Amino acid sequence: MKPPxxxxxxxxxxAEAVLLLQEHESEAKILAGGxxxxxxxxxxxxxxxxxxxxxxxxxxxxxxxSDGGLAIGAMTTKRTVEDSAMxxxxxPLLHAATLLIGHAQIRNRGTVGGSLxxxxxxxxxxALAVAVDAQLxxxxxxxxxxxxxxxxxxxYLTTALEPTExxxxxxxxxxxxxxxxxxxxxxxxxxxxxxxGAVVTVQLGSDGRCAQSRIVLFGVGPTPLRAQAAEQVVxxxxxxxxxxxxxxxxxxxVIEEPLSDVHASAEYRRYLAQVLTRRALAEAxxxxxxxx
Amino acid sequence: MTAPRPIxxxxxxxxxxxxxxxxxTLVDFLRQDLGLTGTHVGCEQGACGACTxxxxxxxxxxxxxxxVQADGAEVMTVEGLGGRDGALHPLQQAFMxxxxxxxxxxxxxxxxxxYELLQQHPQPSDDEIKEALGGNLCRCTGYMAIMKSVRVxxxxxxxxxxxxxxxxxx
Numbered sequence: 029m030k031p032p033x034x035x036x037x038x039x040x041x042x043a044e045a046v047l048l049l050q051e052h053e054s055e056a057k058i059l060a061g062g063x064x065x066x067x068x069x070x071x072x073x074x075x076x077x078x079x080x081x082x083x084x085x086x087x088x089x090x091x092x093x094s095d096g097g098l099a100i101g102a103m104t105t106k107r108t109v110e111d112s113a114m115x116x117x118x119x120p121l122l123h124a125a126t127l128l129i130g131h132a133q134i135r136n137r138g139t140v141g142g143s144l145x146x147x148x149x150x151x152x153x154x155a156l157a158v159a160v161d162a163q164l165x166x167x168x169x170x171x172x173x174x175x176x177x178x179x180x181x182x183x184y185l186t187t188a189l190e191p192t193e194x195x196x197x198x199x200x201x202x203x204x205x206x207x208x209x210x211x212x213x214x215x216x217x218x219x220x221x222x223x224x225g226a227v228v229t230v231q232l233g234s235d236g237r238c239a240q241s242r243i244v245l246f247g248v249g250p251t252p253l254r255a256q257a258a259e260q261v262v263x264x265x266x267x268x269x270x271x272x273x274x275x276x277x278x279x280x281x282v283i284e285e286p287l288s289d290v291h292a293s294a295e296y297r298r299y300l301a302q303v304l305t306r307r308a309l310a311e312a313x314x315x316x317x318x319x320x
Numbered sequence: 321m322t323a324p325r326p327i328x329x330x331x332x333x334x335x336x337x338x339x340x341x342x343x344x345t346l347v348d349f350l351r352q353d354l355g356l357t358g359t360h361v362g363c364e365q366g367a368c369g370a371c372t373x374x375x376x377x378x379x380x381x382x383x384x385x386x387x388v389q390a391d392g393a394e395v396m397t398v399e400g401l402g403g404r405d406g407a408l409h410p411l412q413q414a415f416m417x418x419x420x421x422x423x424x425x426x427x428x429x430x431x432x433x434x435y436e437l438l439q440q441h442p443q444p445s446d447d448e449i450k451e452a453l454g455g456n457l458c459r460c461t462g463y464m465a466i467m468k469s470v471r472v473x474x475x476x477x478x479x480x481x482x483x484x485x486x487x488x489x490x
Contacts, residue, residue: 036342067365131455
């Protein structure tokens with residue numbers, strides 16, 4: 029239970045970090061907050077030749093509002109997000125999702141970029157990013173590019189990042205007016221990885237019907253899963269318990285093969301996805317009414 | 321570059337300069353290089369919380385950090401809680417009096433998580449205590465006595481420093 033030997037570099041700028049990645053492409057690994065990577069190292073599930081620690085890259089630590097959204101530097105800790113008064117008042121979905129991540133001691137070290145780039149299928153941030161159409165910015169040897177969250181997640185722990193690219197920023201748009209939200213999950217213990225979760229938004233139109241909805245599940249597939257069939261059940265309809273239940277029944281269609289492990293069977297995860305969708309839709313619609 | 325790297329840090333108010341192999345975790349550095357064995361090594365995967373220390377005032381898992389990452393940091397371990405004369409901190413006193421420990425293995429982690437909580441919330445609600453201690457596991461005492469210990473310590477600390485009780489929480 030001790031990390032294997034590796035070389036270590038602590039660059040102070042993104043440019044320096046990218047150069048290091050280029051030089052050591054196949055054997056290098058980025059170290060952000062380390063709350064996922066350190067257990068993997070301790071258990072020797074990964075053996076990088078070089079760890080590039082971004083801890084001293086000050087330019088990646090910020091939260092600021094611009095263009096009707098939030099721009100968060102990749103090395104911003106979850107604790108900083110959680111404590112931000114601006115996040116709490118104007119991005120309540122992000123605030124709520126943050127509080128579901130690990131325990132306080134993990135959030136004190138864990139970073140926004142680390143969670144997004146690690147791409148654990150049971151993690152909250154990737155699902156949230158897909159649900160709100162977040163944009164992810166990466167910097168590599170050829171410069172920078174921006175990807176939609178939906179394109180960023182490829183498979184288990186696999187993203188669209190090139191081996192020489194570093195995730196530097198996430199842009200989280202503010203929710204549209206009259207939009208309610210919910211981030212619901214079931215975990216054995218608060219702070220543990222969710223067995224299954226759902227990030228849901230519902231926008232109510234002036235006629236009281238659902239104008240828009242997003243339903244994204246996590247913990248049930250290789251990436252966050254957008255349940256478009258379930259969204260279509262909801263859009264254009266008048267909110268009701270029955271409607272939420274109908275939408276819940278449709279989420280199974282996107283779940284191909286949920287994980288089956290000691291925490292939960294595939295069958296149970298499927299069931300949870302249905303229940304959580306129903307509950308999250310109800311909660312999101314209630315919030316939308318409150319905001320209307 | 322797997323050769324030892326120089327680091328400088330402060331632990332419990334004492335400045336240290338050391339050379340550490342990059343793969344050395346912070347908890348192993350504290351215990352083996354500095355001889356501060358009060359911080360316990362439990363699961364080494366961030367699940368149990370026994371190795372919790374304060375890094376620049378925030379509770380973190382010292383098994384999920386490399387010693388090289390603590391370069392320039394201010395660290396506080398359980399050894400830094402009490403007085404230099406061996407006097408117990410009110411939190412330690414309360415854990416002893418209220419049966420907040422049995423075997424004691426998890427206790428340093430609980431104390432450090434509770435310490436960060438009381439720094440920020442001198443008058444925590446039960447929910448706040450649960451949230452702050454949710455990342456620490458205890459296998460013998462159970463959590464009720466630990467919760468009570470933290471409540472009692474909070475009351476004593478407020479009585480000892482009335483100014484803190486009036487602190488506006490953020």
